[in-house]
Each structure stands twice: as C-alpha cells, then as structure tokens.
Amino acid sequence: MSDNKTFTLDSKVIEFQDGDTIMDAALRAGAYIPHLCHNPEFEPHGSCRVCIVGVNGRRVSACTQPVTEGLQVDSNSAAINEERRALLQMLFVEGNHVCPACEKSGACQLQAVAYYAGMLEPHFTHFFPRRSVDASHADIAIDFNRCILCELCVRASRDMDGKNVFSIAGRGVGSHLVVNSPTGKLVDSDFSASDKAAQVCPVGAILHKHRGYDRPIGERLYDRQPISVVGDVAAQDDKDHG
C-alpha cells in the first residue's frame, strides 16, 4: 500500500495508477462522483460538467482531469453539490423531461443523479423546445425530447460499432443529435438494436421497443437504492443483457 501512489477524494485516500483521471481512480475504488456523459468504456468527454470537483481552488471535470500524487480533490461539499444541482436543473429545462410519462423513469441516470444531488424542482425557466420522436425503426425508438447531448451513442457508434450512425448538428443551444441516413430517419440507417450505441443511453432518448415496462415501477434500477450504490445505467444493462 505504501508503495502505491495515492490522492485524497474528500477525506478518503485513494490509490491511482499512472494515466488515471480522477474519475478512473474513484470508480476503481468504488467512490462515487456523480456523472452523466462519462462511461468508462469510452474516451472521456467532459461535456455535462456534472462531475466537477474542486482542485487547487478551481473546478475541473473529474472524468478528464489526470490525477497527481497527493492531490486534494473536493467532491461531496455543499457548494459543489449545489453547483451540480444547478447543472442538472439546466439539463432538465433544456429538454422536455416528463418523468411520470417516461418509460425509463426509475432506471434513468439523469433522474437518479438528480435525486442523489437533492434536486427537487427544475428551478429555471423551461425552454420547452419542439423536438420530434423517431419511431421509424422496427426495434428502437428515439425520443429527442430527452436527449442530454452526452454523445455516448455518437461515441459508441463511431468507436465500437464502426457505423457512425449519430452526429451532433447545430450550435449552441440549437445543438442536437442527428441520425446519419439519407432521410435522417433511424430506419434508413444501418442501426441495429444489438449495436453498442443502443445500450449506452443514460436517459430515455434511445428506447428498445417491445419491452416497455418489463420491470415494474418499484423494482427498477434506482427504486430501492441510490445511484451512488447501484452505479450507471449502462453498466447495469450490460449485466442484464450482456
């Protein structure tokens, strides 16, 4: 133990390996730092900013920041949790997230992180964007209202499936997920329900058809225990289907 390099996350001393980010080391040690766009199977992205932590008086995203020996990292402080709550509220008002009407409710990472961070209301003025649903594909539906632009499907399709089914178009608040097909519809792409990109959505944007509510409310992923104990949606899906 004494030979290994360590840093401190809040008051917990954690070992790390060369090349680790703060998130890598924390995940390996079972220490939870809230996150949405990060999935350890993919290159870190750093866009949702929910994993911000305090390092040397600055905020950095834990998923992209390399660890150094003896680093003091603040994560579970009142100030940082409040900042995370505001970031989550921003994600909620930017899209149309109607939890009671969403099939993913109870097994949604956005919802679970929001509960974990103590978010009780959306707080900011809703944007109410007009976004569509793409139900053209036989096995998968995409509800763009719920997309949080984490780009996990973009990364999975590009880096693992080798298909480049998804891209981000637009700029600023007009940024949005698009499907790479002549019509822009999923059915006209070479997407398949067995693609990695179909398994990584942390919210209810990419949904598998024909198995709605196969697990009842009350028995869902985050119904009994918080996300800090249960872990990510994608990791759970791997256990279920992998």
Place this chain on the structure above:
Amino acid sequence: MDPVEHISDFIEQLTAADGNGPEQLLQHLCHIQQRYSFIPGEAVDLLSARLSVPASTIKGVIGFYAFLHDKARGDFDILFSDSITDHMLGSRELVHSLCRRLGVELGVPRADGRVTVDLTSCTGMCDQGPAMLVNGIAVTGLDQARIETIGGLIDSGTRSEQWPGEFFRVSDNIQRRDLMLDSTISEGSALRALLNGDSDKMLDELDRSALRGRGGAGFKTATKWGFCRAAPGQQRYVVCNADEGEPGTFKDRILLNSYADEVFEGMTLCAGVIGASQGYLYLRGEYRYLLEPLHNVLQRRRQAGLLGRNILGRDGFDFDITIHLGAGAYICGEESSLIESLEGKRGIPRKRPPFPVTSGFQNQPTVVNNVETFVAAAQIAAYGADWFRAVGTAQSTGTKLLSISGDCTRPGIYEYPFGVSIAEVLQDCGGGDAQAVQVAGAAGSTLPPGDFDRIIAFEDVATGGSFMVFNQQRDMLDAVQNFAHFFAHESCGFCTPCRVGGTLLKDLVDKVHAGRGTEYDLQQMREIGGLMRLASHCGLGTTAPNPVLDTLDKFPAIYRSRLCDSGYEPAFDLDAALQAARQISGRDRSSAPGETDT
C-alpha cells in the same frame, strides 16, 4: 452571373486542387458556399463519398459555422455587423431601411431568391462602421445614402464585384505608432539572425525579451516555443491565430494588411526554432478580402527564398504556409477549437491536457500564437531583446496595439507601451465623456471612471486589444444585452453551463431590459453567471458572463432603474400572448373577467 458549372465538376476541381483529406472539408465547404450561396444536398453526398466523411458529420459542420448554409441565400448575401459599436453608429436603422427597400424579412431569403439580409457578429470594422459583408466581402462606412445605392445595385442585379470601389475601402486608421508599428524589418532579417546563431540562442533572446502572448492570456512565448520544440512528434506545426473575433478588436486586420511580411517572418522564425515544416494562418472569414493580398505576399516570399525549401540557402530549412479560412465562429479563436476547425471539423474546444504544444494539429506538437505575437517575435529577432524590453513594464514588456471604437472622436489603432493608463488612452482618442470603457471585448471587463487610473498590462487590465468607449448618454444595459446575445449565439453548445446558462442569462437580461425584471431575477443572473464562470469547459464559457457580472457590481443602477416593484414577475407576457385572440374576438382587456382597470 456566370453560368454555374455542375456541382460535381466544381467539387472535382476543388479536390483536384486541395486534396481529398477530411481536413479539407471546411475549406471545400467555404468554396462551395461562396460559389453557390449555399451547400446543396448533392454537394454533401459528393463530399461524403470523396472525403470519406459521413454525410451527417458534414451537415453538422454546416450547421456549426454561421457563414455556411443549407438553403440558398441568393446572388446577394448581406450580413450586417451586429456589434454594439455598429449599433451605436446607427446600424439597426440601416438594416431595417435596407430590408424595407428590398422588401425582405431579416434573415429570410427573398421569394425571388435574389437576396438575403441578415445579421452577424462583429466584423472587425468598428472604427469605420456601420459595416456589413456582401457575399463575404467587407463594406464599410454605411449610411442612408449608401444603403439607397446598395438597394439600387441589388435591384438592377449589379454583381457585388462591380459595386463602387470606395464601398470596399478599409483603411488602416493608425492613430498612434510606437515601437512595433514604427519598426518594420527588412525582409529576412529575423531569419538571418536565427541562421547566424542557432535556435537555442534565439530562444534565449526571446526569453530575455519576456514577450508574452498578445491574444490576451499572456503566456510567455519563449516557453511555449520551447515546450513545443521539446515535445516528441513526427511533425511540428506553426499556427497563426488570425481569427480575431472578440467584438471591438480589429488590430490584426492592420497587421495582416500592412505588416504581413512581419507576420509570416515571425511564423517562419518559429518554424526554424521548433523544427516545423508546415504552418497555417487561420484567417477569420470576415477578412476574406485580405485573402488574395496575403496569397500574393506568400508567393513573393517564396520567390525571395524566404519560404519553401532551403530557406535563405540553409539546407533542410523547409517551411511553407497555407491560409485556412474560418466561417463565422467566435469560438474558433480558442486555440484548441481553432485546431479542430483547421482539421475541417466543428470548432469544439478540446479537453486539456494535453495542450497544443504537445498534441495540437493532427495530434502533433503545435505552436498557436496571435498575429501580433508573431510580429513582435520577428522584430525581437531582428532588433534584439534589449530593444524590446526597453519599453513597457517589468511584467509586460513591449507595446500593445489597441483597437479603439465607440464614443470617441478619433477611433482607430493606437499603439502604446504597456503600462499606459485608461485615462491617457481616453484623452488621446477623444473619449473624455466616457461613463465606461469595455476593455478586452465582450469577454473582458467593464470599467467605470473610478478604474480609469488603472493600466493596460498583464498584471492589471489585460487585453487582446479591444477598447470600446461608452459616453454618458449611453444606456449600458443595451451593451450588456448585446453581449449576452452574442455569447448565447456563439456558444459552441458542448458543455451544459455555457450552452444552457448562456441562453438563460440572455433571456433574463432581455426580461430586465423590457422592464419586467425583479430583484429575484438579478439574483438568478448572479447564480447562473457564477456557475458558468466556475464550471464551463473552455474560456468562452468562463468569460461569457463577465459583462453581466461586472455591470451588476459596478453599474447596479442600470438594472435597478428598470426593476418592477413586485418580488416576482413571470417572463411570460399574458397581454401580449392574448393580443391575437383579442383581435379575433373583438374583445379588449377591459372586458376580461376579474379585470378592474380600463
């Protein structure tokens, strides 16, 4: 108009001339946009096949850059500069006047497909505005008479190339010269200084000069070049950031117009020091009119043996420079976004580390410096570190170019030794009636008269060069509103706080500006702005709330004078929303249930 060849032939020509690499995507799109006034769907499919880039990725690039369109803009694509300084010169009245004259709605192509009139972020002509771009080329000094003439030229279908030459005149407008602008170097003298010694000596000299990056961040140039030279890589690159998009900045325009040799000499010097054989000048799309003159300078330098193979006869000193055009994205002034854009992609800032000096263009060690920095480096090589550090302050050696615009009698370019006070600058430019100065652009700071004794220097008021003056008659909330809209428009959309926070902030400023804001809204602005500053992914997001946060502290009256008495007001205006329904039903507000006033 010339008969337009088939799009496939045009793309054939483009790829034959510039290649099939995916990094050429943005440049090809710029050419297609310029030729056809939009990117036809067929062009997307053809490029997708030729460059092996997914069609959705190409559409993503088109959607990212403000100057690229997927629908035809027509024979005349007109973009009015929408900077606050253009507003102050009456640009909005001129925009509406031209729209009326042409019978067009702002931002919507006219039904006959001839013309589109729209707005764009600051075009860098603030000292000779109001300004616009016609088919990408800058038009300055707009007034009502010029707008009338332009309306007539468009009606008669006169190609913009045949419009009166004086419309396109852009003057350097240098009002004060100091060390840099007074000291042109003879061609090749900086490179000869390098070849007379070695790159270690040159780095020492640069280090001794204490030159710091002129973009505003102030990183030491010798350190940056030294890091890049030491970083492992197959290739090294020199990139000149000529994407000056900060509202109110136009000093690079002058350097690129009249000191291009010094710019290229500085880049070549850097190449010699770090061991690069390829350089890029990233030219903002708004300066397209400079493209041809710059190509001519490059060609002359190649013929003079100052670029190309074996520069100045030195075996193995090979370096050349390619100019890449931007396409209307402020974020590309951020160095890692600029590199993404150079690679033909959407200009999303990279995560750091790694920094460009170790992993930049094509993931190779890359130096990215500001135009002014390269000029200073070339002059230091030619005249020595002592010459340079004789002026300025201990921590900020040399001089700084300021782009001065707004309420002053003599706008233009002013060069001062670092350490000059705001008050002295105001006196020189005829801005004695200032209630505020916005230094370093929209992302900079708003200084009230109490701060006018502060100095321009990295250790006090740091700036890339923008200096906008606001007189006592101005409503500073107009400026705040303009900046808030600018940042919401220019956010790349990658990270949550900037993408969502920027729009929330803009909406709140609008609400206060409309007289519907409350104390609660001001508190919200502080919270949102504070979070953007702390948590954003890049410098755009962290500085975007500056104008709001700064003025909340230093100019509270501009907000307070507009607040409603109530503790809370909805952003939603019920009366406005009901107006159409009331018109149709023939009822007015007085007949509404529960309404007591008349």
